Amino acid sequence: GDSVTQMEGPVTLSEEAFLTINCTYTATGYPSLFWYVQYPGEGLQLLLKATKADDKGSNKGFEATYRKETTSFHLEKGSVQVSDSAVYFCALSLAAAGNKLTFGGGTRVLVKP
Amino acid sequence: DGGITQSPKYLFRKEGQNVTLSCEQNLNHDAMYWYRQDPGQGLRLIYYSQIVNDFQKGDIAEGYSVSREKKESFPLTVTSAQKNPTAFYLCASSQQGTSTEAFFGQGTRLTVV
Numbered sequence: 001g002d003s004v005t006q007m008e009g010p011v012t013l014s015e016e017a018f019l020t021i022n023c024t025y026t027a028t029g030y031p032s033l034f035w036y037v038q039y040p041g042e043g044l045q046l047l048l049k050a051t052k053a054d055d056k057g058s059n060k061g062f063e064a065t066y067r068k069e070t071t072s073f074h075l076e077k078g079s080v081q082v083s084d085s086a087v088y089f090c091a092l093s094l095a096a097a098g099n100k101l102t103f104g105g106g107t108r109v110l111v112k113p
Numbered sequence: 114d115g116g117i118t119q120s121p122k123y124l125f126r127k128e129g130q131n132v133t134l135s136c137e138q139n140l141n142h143d144a145m146y147w148y149r150q151d152p153g154q155g156l157r158l159i160y161y162s163q164i165v166n167d168f169q170k171g172d173i174a175e176g177y178s179v180s181r182e183k184k185e186s187f188p189l190t191v192t193s194a195q196k197n198p199t200a201f202y203l204c205a206s207s208q209q210g211t212s213t214e215a216f217f218g219q220g221t222r223l224t225v226v
Contacts, residue, residue: 034214043119043203043217044156089155093215098163099207100146100171101215105155 002027002097006090006104013080013111021075021107023064023090031092033057033066033073034101038087047075047088080111115140119204119218126198126225134189134221136204142216143209145187149173150201150220159202162187163209191223198225 006023013019025031032051036044048057053068062077073090090104117138126132138145144163148156158171162181176195181187187206191198201222205215 036217041220041222043117043219044205045217046214049214098161098169099144099209099213099215100158100161101156101205102158103148103155106153 002031002092002094002102004090004092004102004104006088006107008105009087009108011107011109013109015082015111015113016079017111019075019077019080019084019109021088021090021109023073023075023104025071025073025090025092027071027092027094029094029096031094033064034091034093035062035064035073035075036089036091036103038089038106040086044089080109082111082113085109085111117204117206117216117218119202119221121221122219124221124223126223128225129193131193132191132198132223134191134202134204134223136187136189136218137185138187138204138206138216139185140206140208140216141184142206143184144207145181146205146207146215147171147177147179147187147189148203148205150203156203159189198223 034049035047048059050057050066056065087106091101120135146161147159160179162168178190204218207215
């Protein structure tokens with residue numbers, strides 16, 4: 001079946017450090033890929049998305065590139081802030097499967113001042 | 114403002130009681146979803162609905178039931194048959210079509226004592 005694997009956390013960084021969260025996927029078709037962010041006690045918010053190979057999604061300084069050859073969608077940010085502390089989820093969806101999202105296990109990121 | 118509303122935010126129930134979680138959206142989305150989140154884990158799909166009066170089981174449907182009598186509403190009932198109901202429940206909706214992201218509610222934290 002379809003699945004998403006992302007690096008386990010927690011990831012602890014100092015402010016202004018570089019952040020990378022690895023995400024790889026397996027899918028029976030050609031998925032759309034997403035990164036969602038969850039702040040404590042809240043629902044998920046879409047951070048960015050990419051719908052085809054080599055697309056780069058970007059938002060709020062975060063970027064991720066859809067790499068079909070390596071089935072990956074790694075999240076990066078060049079200089080993190082304390083406010084970036086959250087749990088980040090990589091996910092995929094397939095139109096043929098009703099667009100329901102399949103999530104990775106989530107990566108908790110803690111940014112210290 | 115358009116969005117998804119889940120209520121209540123916190124819910125306590127005694128073991129053996131059924132409980133219904135509310136989810137309402139005013140985004141005019143066709144598809145709606147229920148996910149369960151356990152501490153430190155990713156999201157798992159319980160049920161989803163792509164159209165009014167129709168729904169499908171997700172990966173962990175046992176012990177849950179849903180209805181979709183109106184486009185705007187997709188309530189989830191946690192029955193006494195659910196062995197471990199204490200969790201954070203998230204409702205989401207999306208437009209039909211390819212590459213569409215899901216929008217999430219703020220979640221309901223259910224505690225069964």
